[in-house]
Amino acid sequence: MAKQNWVISLLLAVCLIGTGCAEQTAKEKEAKAAEQQQKIEKEKKLQEKKKLEEEKKREEARKREEARPVYVNIIDPNTKDIVKTFNTKDLGYITNPGNYKAEITKLTRELARGTQSTPGYDKRMILDKLDENGQVIKGTPQTILDEEELAEKILLVSEKGGDVELPLFVTASGYQLEDAAHLDEVVVASYTTYFNSGVVGRTKNIELSAQAINNVILGTKDYFSFNTTVGPSDAEHGYQKAAEINYGKLVEGYGGGICQTSSTLYNAIDQLAVTYVEKHHHSLKVGYVPKGRDATVSYGGKDFRFQNTFGVPIMLKAIVSKGSLTVEVRTAKAYQSLVKKPI
Structure with a gap:
C-alpha cells in the first residue's frame, strides 16, 4: 500500500513539473512575440523616417533645381556675338508656360523688327543703281529674320539652356551683273506729269526725288520701296519747303512735291504686271494725275511699295525737264518680248 502511494506521489510531481514548464514556455513565446513585434515596429518607424528624409532631400533638390538659372544665348550668325541672353525661369518657363511662350514671341518680334531705340534684323533691300559712268553702285540685299523658326529653336533648348543662332535669310537682287549695261536699251512703259517750274521749292523737291530713283535696277522678284530708295525728304538732305497735303489740308512742309514723283512712277509701273505691296491715295484730289491715280508717300509713314513681277529685270529712268x-x-532688248503686261 505504501508502495502504491509513493508511485502516485511521483506521478503527481511529474505532472506538476510538466505544467510549470508548459506555462513557462508559453510566457517565453509571448515575450519573444512581443519582442519581435517591437522590432517590426521599430523597423517600420526607421523605414518611415528614412522615407521622409529621402522625400525631404528630393524636395530640396527640386527647389535647388528650380532656383538654378538656365540661360539661353541668342547668337548673331555673322559676327558670332551674343545679342541676347536670358534666364528661361525668369520668364516663367516652369511656372507659367503660357506666359513664357508669349514672352518668346515678343522677343523674336523685337529682334526682327526692332524697337524705338534698337533697329531690328529685318532689312529692306536697297536696290543697285547705275552711276553716270554706267558703273553699278551696289545696294544691300534683303534680310529677313524668321521669327517663327527662332521661337521654335528657343523652345527646344529652354529646359537645359544653350545657344541659338538667329535664322537670317538673305536675298540678293534678281539680276545678273552682266545685264546691267543693257537694261536701258528699250522703253517698255512710261508716264509724264507736269508742274509749274516757277515754284522753286516744289521743283527742287521733284528733282531730288527723281534723281534718287533714276537708274535704279529692279531684278526679278525684287521689292521696291519709295521711302527706302529716296530717303528722308528734309532740309538736311536738300529738300525745301513747298505746299503738301496733310490730313486733308494744304500746308507748307519740307519735301512738298515728292508725291508727284511717286505718283508718276506709279502710273508708269502700273502698265506692267506689277504686284503692289503698299499704296495710298492723298486725302485731297491732286492736279497732276487723274483722280485715283496718285500714290502718296511720307518718310517714316506711308510708302509706295511693289514687287517686280514683270518676268524680267528692269531699270527706272526719271527725267526732269522744264515743267x-x-x-x-x-529693259534689255533681249528681254523686251518677255515683259509681262496686266491681264
Missing part, C-alpha cells in the same frame, strides 16, 4: 517729269521703265 515736266517723265518716268520710264526700261
Whole structure:
C-alpha cells in the first residue's frame, strides 16, 4: 500500500513539473512575440523616417533645381556675338508656360523688327543703281529674320539652356551683273506729269526725288520701296519747303512735291504686271494725275511699295525737264518680248 502511494506521489510531481514548464514556455513565446513585434515596429518607424528624409532631400533638390538659372544665348550668325541672353525661369518657363511662350514671341518680334531705340534684323533691300559712268553702285540685299523658326529653336533648348543662332535669310537682287549695261536699251512703259517750274521749292523737291530713283535696277522678284530708295525728304538732305497735303489740308512742309514723283512712277509701273505691296491715295484730289491715280508717300509713314513681277529685270529712268517729269521703265532688248503686261 505504501508502495502504491509513493508511485502516485511521483506521478503527481511529474505532472506538476510538466505544467510549470508548459506555462513557462508559453510566457517565453509571448515575450519573444512581443519582442519581435517591437522590432517590426521599430523597423517600420526607421523605414518611415528614412522615407521622409529621402522625400525631404528630393524636395530640396527640386527647389535647388528650380532656383538654378538656365540661360539661353541668342547668337548673331555673322559676327558670332551674343545679342541676347536670358534666364528661361525668369520668364516663367516652369511656372507659367503660357506666359513664357508669349514672352518668346515678343522677343523674336523685337529682334526682327526692332524697337524705338534698337533697329531690328529685318532689312529692306536697297536696290543697285547705275552711276553716270554706267558703273553699278551696289545696294544691300534683303534680310529677313524668321521669327517663327527662332521661337521654335528657343523652345527646344529652354529646359537645359544653350545657344541659338538667329535664322537670317538673305536675298540678293534678281539680276545678273552682266545685264546691267543693257537694261536701258528699250522703253517698255512710261508716264509724264507736269508742274509749274516757277515754284522753286516744289521743283527742287521733284528733282531730288527723281534723281534718287533714276537708274535704279529692279531684278526679278525684287521689292521696291519709295521711302527706302529716296530717303528722308528734309532740309538736311536738300529738300525745301513747298505746299503738301496733310490730313486733308494744304500746308507748307519740307519735301512738298515728292508725291508727284511717286505718283508718276506709279502710273508708269502700273502698265506692267506689277504686284503692289503698299499704296495710298492723298486725302485731297491732286492736279497732276487723274483722280485715283496718285500714290502718296511720307518718310517714316506711308510708302509706295511693289514687287517686280514683270518676268524680267528692269531699270527706272526719271527725267526732269522744264515743267515736266517723265518716268520710264526700261529693259534689255533681249528681254523686251518677255515683259509681262496686266491681264
